[in-house]
Amino acid sequence: MISSESAASAPESGPPSGNTAQPSESTPAADDAARVLRRVFGYGSFRGRQREIIDHVVAGGDALVLMPTGGGKSLCYQIPALVREGTGIVVSPLIALMQDQVDALRDLGVRAGFLNSTQEQDERHRVEDAFLAGELDLLYVAPERLRTPATLELLARGTISLFAIDEAHCVSAWGHDFRPDYLALSVLHRRWPGVPRVALTATATEATRAEIVSRLGLEQARQFVSSFDRPNIRYRIAQKKEPRRQLLNLLRTEHPGDAGIVYCLSRSSVEKTAAFLAENGIEALPYHAGLDARTRAAHQARFLREDGLVMVATIAFGMGIDKPDVRFVAHLDLPKSVEGYYQETGRAGRDGLPSTAWMVYGLQDVVQQRRLIETSEGGEVHRRRASAHLDAMLALCETVECRRGRLLDYFGQECDPCGNCDTCLTPPQTWDGTVAAQKVLSAVFRLRRERGQGFGAGHVIDILLGRQTEKISQHGHASLTVFGIGAELNESEWRAVVRQLLAQGLLAVEGEHKTLALTEASGEVLARRRQVAFRRDPERAARAESAARTGGSRRTAAADLPEEAAALFERLRAWRGSAAREQGIPAYMIFHDATLRQIATELPSSLAELGGVSGVGENKLAKYGRQVLDVLGFEESEEREGVQDTLGF
Structure with a gap:
């Protein structure tokens, strides 16, 4: 689902597609896309390059889309799938999240289903029959399933509107999240040359982008590259001393009661850190590949559905987590690459509200990562590539310049000093070492x-x-x-x-x-032929001052609201939490915080007015509208019967 944050756009790169023309905004297809955006998703306008991408895919063009996490990538295939004839096939590696993704779409009134190895045979047959009958708008499929002749034969018998290849960086053998099954996805173009394909990712350097194009046969696809910047995230890297104590201080002073993710390098560290936080009053759960599948699924479900949980995890956790109110992502160990770091920190603040990307880093991290590279099973080329990734990560850690600028430079984009990272807020010094x-x-x-x-x-x-x-x-x-x-x-x-x-x-x-x-x-x-300059970390601001600067999510979410609106916002959150528990779904699937903020501020007094709030689509208005008006203290009026005409549905 689209989030409420704004995504800046960058100049488009790559050749235009040769297989279709770009429709203008006045075409029927463009008008259909705008109606779907308003009616289904509840938004009045597109953001960044969404409109351009959607129009291109609706017209039948292939596309490679790079857009930051939370920038609204999913709309770039969901809306074309709803406008074009047939079913949109979404290739996703996120088997554990497919149920939530489908539930979220169904809550919007979209006919969605999935096929993966977790299903019983009867359930799988029901989904297959619905696809063949043309009763699905979107069908999520795991990449390994597309390698089976049975699945390919099933798809050949139905009508396909488009193929969406989500998390497309997984095709890169040198990427941070390689999935071998993605290599077989070139079959889609060979078997269905007339069906548009859209590959999407939030993380790709120019080299990774070129590999995606080559391996997926997207040479003629149009490339849409949005800015990688996430201005609402404050990047901070501190010297590692007592990492768990430092983390506890961060959570207590800046993020009390907030949802967040803590990344550790080893399974043992995950277990010990989760236990340490729990012992100190922080509700935390572990997640790593050593846990059995049932425990991992249960912990992931709790993190998505409950407010204020902290997930302590290895990098096995996080891809595709569409939880908008993750207020912080912390690293207790040095990531292996800038791509991995960017992908992981990008899970914070999908709703566009202020969030923290915090890491502690020390000598042992460098020693450990260098040692891991030296003892890796790959050949010399692999070790050189891993060393280059580590060198870039170390440069980010040791920079005395704007940290956001260094991060964006890695992805080939320029940035003036941001004023929202530790090196901008408290500039470090250099000394002749x-x-x-x-x-x-x-x-x-x-x-x-x-x-x-x-x-x-x-x-x-x-x-x-x-x-x-x-x-x-x-x-x-x-x-x-x-x-x-x-x-x-x-x-x-x-x-x-x-x-x-x-x-x-x-x-x-x-x-x-x-x-x-x-x-x-x-x-x-x-x-004495080379001078050496070192970074000297500045004295950090006092704890209270730091806490006041950053704040926790609940303070942040209502911080700039008038007192009465802030109180109403909290009542709406309480109602949302209760409704979510009754349905067994994450609270954000009902409404995002940004939508509740707008409701608390504008005080819509009727269903028609509520339908004009960003994020309130037709299905959600029908399902939750009267409950929201009850919370606001407004009784439903007789105009309810004319609501659909008023909204233009």
Whole structure:
């Protein structure tokens, strides 16, 4: 479903399609699309490039659509499927979410169904019969099912309006979420050359975009590239100290009672973090591939249906989660790529309200990620690609410039300083770290050259600080010329130096024990042919000041409303929650917060006026209209019978 946030548009790239002409806005098809937008989805106008994309697909053109999460991608195939003759086939890897996606469409009055491995045979046959009878507007199908002859034969017997390939980045072997079954989707064009295809994704660099085009045979498709910017998200990256305590502080001071996602690298960390939050009064659930399917499904369902839950998860969770009021996404470990980070943080603030993308990052993250690349099963090309992804992620973490600007630059877009990231709000300083770098590199050099030994960062720092530890005494390292030469910095500062040397490729990690080693570039620093600049993190604002800046979702959602409207907004939320529980569906499927805000502000006193609110379509007006008016304190008038004529349905 379309969200309430605005999506900026970027110049279109790619060649125009050669198989159709673009209709003008005055054509019957364009008028039909506008009517469907108002009647079914309850919106008075398209956003960004939605209208352009929809008109192109309705006219039979192929399209590649890049639009940020929450930008309204789904409308770009849902409306053409409702306007064109036949059933729209949606290829989606999100088996666990298909039921919710279909339920949301049915709540809008759209005839939708799905086919996947979770269904019993009788249910699957009912859906197949409905498709063949022309009784479905949209049919969701998992990519692996399209590889079966039975499914291809079924589709050949029906009338297909379009193919929508959702999460199209899954076709990229170098992407962050590769799905091998997507490679077989080129069969769609060969078997149904006259049926338009629209591939959609929120995350793709130019290289990934080119791979999508090549693997799906979309060379003649028109490409629509919207801005990747999510201006409502505040990006923040902090130095990792006690990550779980830091996370708890974030939730208590800035996001009390908010729904959010916390990403961890390992299953063990997921379990421990979820338990830690629960012990400290935060309702949190774990999610990772090691849990049985029933538990994962139950936890996902609770997260979608209940307010204020925190999901602690590996990257196995999140794709396709259409929950608009996720107020924060936190990372306790460094993501492997900027694409992954962008995809994961994009799950916050789909409703366009202020949200937080927060991460803690430290030396061990760099060591661990470098080690994972070194020991990966892929060949040299794979390791080089993984290293390039990590280098870009580290550059984002260590930048002293606007963090949003660095993020958008990765996707080939420009951005002025945003004023809504940590480096804009509290600019960090840089300092000449050449001498400090030389001291670390000299210590590593002498350990390896003079002693033939490799050691980790902690031991090297102990040597620089002149500590008489048991390990230093055991190996006689107090006699090294570098022993005790680093008293000008404390341990935390030296760890930051080592972290940034690793990030800049001036140090490497080797072997099972993650020991430090020099790189080819190290010699330039030791020979004084290269200067080294380091980032110095600024002192952060006081906790209360930070909390006041960002705020939680409930404060944010009603923060700028007058007192009476804010109270009414909360009553509407309470009604929505009760109605959702009765139906066993997520609250956002009834109305988004933005719709409730508008109702609380404008106070529609009749069904006709309520039907003019953004997000109130024909089906929802009929289903929930009188209940909303009851909450507002307005009795239904006799004009109810003329509502449809008034709204133009």
